[in-house]
Amino acid sequence: xxxLLTKYLREKISLTNAQCELIFSLFQPRMVNRNEIxxxxxxxxxxxxxxxxxxxRMFYIHSDxxxxxxxxxxxxxxxxxxxxxxTQKPSLEYIQAIEKSEVLSILRNDxxxxxxxxxxxxKIYRHILExxxxxxxxxxxxxxxxxxxxxxxxxxxxxxxxxxxxPNKLVASYLGISPETLxxxxxxxxxx
Amino acid sequence: xxxLLTKYLREKISLTNAQCELIFSLFQPRMVNRNEIxxxxxxxxxxxxxxxxxxxRMFYIHSDxxxxxxxxxxxxxxxxxxxxxxTQKPSLEYIQAIEKSEVLSILRNDxxxxxxxxxxxxKIYRHILExxxxxxxxxxxxxxxxxxxxxxxxxxxxxxxxxxxxPNKLVASYLGISPETLxxxxxxxxxx
Numbered sequence: 237x238x239x240l241l242t243k244y245l246r247e248k249i250s251l252t253n254a255q256c257e258l259i260f261s262l263f264q265p266r267m268v269n270r271n272e273i274x275x276x277x278x279x280x281x282x283x284x285x286x287x288x289x290x291x292x293r294m295f296y297i298h299s300d301x302x303x304x305x306x307x308x309x310x311x312x313x314x315x316x317x318x319x320x321x322x323t324q325k326p327s328l329e330y331i332q333a334i335e336k337s338e339v340l341s342i343l344r345n346d347x348x349x350x351x352x353x354x355x356x357x358x359k360i361y362r363h364i365l366e367x368x369x370x371x372x373x374x375x376x377x378x379x380x381x382x383x384x385x386x387x388x389x390x391x392x393x394x395x396x397x398x399x400x401x402x403p404n405k406l407v408a409s410y411l412g413i414s415p416e417t418l419x420x421x422x423x424x425x426x427x428x
Numbered sequence: 429x430x431x432l433l434t435k436y437l438r439e440k441i442s443l444t445n446a447q448c449e450l451i452f453s454l455f456q457p458r459m460v461n462r463n464e465i466x467x468x469x470x471x472x473x474x475x476x477x478x479x480x481x482x483x484x485r486m487f488y489i490h491s492d493x494x495x496x497x498x499x500x501x502x503x504x505x506x507x508x509x510x511x512x513x514x515t516q517k518p519s520l521e522y523i524q525a526i527e528k529s530e531v532l533s534i535l536r537n538d539x540x541x542x543x544x545x546x547x548x549x550x551k552i553y554r555h556i557l558e559x560x561x562x563x564x565x566x567x568x569x570x571x572x573x574x575x576x577x578x579x580x581x582x583x584x585x586x587x588x589x590x591x592x593x594x595p596n597k598l599v600a601s602y603l604g605i606s607p608e609t610l611x612x613x614x615x616x617x618x619x620x
Contacts, residue, residue: 296569306568319565322558328569351554358550362543365557366514372564373511376498377488377520379571 237265240288241340244312248363249356259357262350263340268292268333275331281320283341287311290337291401294318294329295409305410307371308334308398314364334402379412387411388421429457432480433532436504440555441548454542455532460484460525467523473512475533479503482529483593486510486521487601497602499563500526500590506556526594571604579603580613 238260245251245259263286268274275281277297285292287309294317295305306329309315320327321344342350351357374394378387391398391411398407408418430452437443437451455478460466467473469489477484479501486509487497498521501507512519513536534542543549566586570579583590583603590599600610 319562323562328565351551355547355550358547358554361554362550362557365554365561368561369557369564370511370515372561372568373520376564376567376571379568 237288238263238340240312241286244286245360248360251354251356255354258353259350262346263342266339266341268337268339270333270336273330273332275317275327275329277328277330278326279317279320280324281317281327282344284314284316284321284344284347285309285331285339285341286314288338288340290333290335290339292331292333292337292339293402293406294331296329303406303409304412305406306375307368308395308402308406308410310397310401318368334406375412384411384413384417384421385424387413388418389425392425429480430455430532432504433478436478437549437552440552443546443548447546450545451542454538455534458531458533460529460531462525462528465522465524467509467519467521469520469522470518471509471512472516473509473519474536476506476508476513476536476539477501477523477531477533478506480530480532482525482527482531484523484525484529484531485594485598486523488521495598495601496604497598498567499560500587500594500598500602502589502593510560526598567604576603576605576609576613577616579605580610581617584617 241260241263242256245256251259265288266274268290289311291308291310292315293305293309294307294315295303297303307315315331317327317329317331319325320329351361374390378390388411391407398410402410404418405415408415411418413421430448433452433455434448437448443451457480458466460482481503483500483502484507485497485501486499486507487495489495499507507523509519509521509523511517512521543553566582570582580603583599590602594602596610597607600607603610605613
């Protein structure tokens with residue numbers, strides 16, 4: 237159950253077996269079905285999720301009904317409605333499983349307490365936050381300026397796995413463009 | 429010189445005098461003039477700045493010439509071109525002093541080494557990153573959906589100091605709207 241989490245943690249920091257046991261005792265497994273939305277906008281986020289199997293996404297729905305995906309978390313990655321998790325304000329994001337998935341969830345209070353008990357875990361959380369910042373900065377820049385083709389090319393370079401595993405419609409929602417525009421961008425790039 | 433930094437740090441974590449001395453030895457003061465852009469787009473960010481006096485802002489310039497401010501850092505706050513600082517990729521942001529300012533700057537390598545030597549500093553950096561994430565999430569949500577009046581009201585609630593200290597034109601660049609639209613939003617709100 238905890239092999240992948242162990243691998244993830246031990247690739248980044250040293251942990252004793254006792255520390256690992258403590259960490260595992262605080263993570264509960266949860267199965268989620270394909271397309272299941274297991275965290276809703278308006279809720280206050282109390283969990284951090286480690287994707288043990290499958291893939292989840294964090295996304296917004298605009299007032300006009302279009303979706304905007306902030307982040308895809310594949311196996312061996314953490315993900316949550318991070319802004320609400322941090323601020324304890326109602327979430328603007330939803331969390332959905334893209335595939336049938338297994339997540340290991342830890343309660344927010346337990347998570348922050350773990351950071352106190354095992355300070356080296358701060359480094360892991362630091363990397364998660366730094367990564368989230370990098371992604372969000374790219375999203376802001378993308379929303380502000382880049383055209384569809386450039387957004388497609390950036391993503392292709394940064395995270396090609398997304399194109400292999402995620403349906404076109406959701407990739408478009410990640411790029412903030414329509415599926416038709418994404419198809420045109422792809423075609424345009426192939427011509428070059 | 430280091431009173432404000434000491435206050436900032438000691439409000440958040442416990443530090444011995446020896447630890448404080450080590451920290452101070454790595455921060456260099458730098459004076460910047462009003463409106464001076466002291467870090468440019470395209471550069472790779474090697475410093476973290478603590479605002480000792482004045483105010484700095486991190487901002488983008490779009491291809492059409494309009495500006496977009498990501499963050500204002502007033503006295504007793506840290507700020508930098510965070511995405512480039514983290515990833516060591518060329519920055520999309522500029523850093524400018526809004527007022528005549530004094531910043532204390534620390535080299536990126538020294539900063540990360542300090543985190544290794546004084547692990548409790550991780551908590552400070554965690555708060556900086558969590559705050560940056562919160563701000564960026566609000567910016568994304570704002571860019572995606574909110575109208576000018578709602579953006580204005582959100583900011584008024586979250587950070588009224590901005591309206592007291594920052595010129596209207598720059599506040600508008602922070603909200604991603606034109607100065608004229610900001611004036612209309614303000615007028616609209618006063619009517620209610």
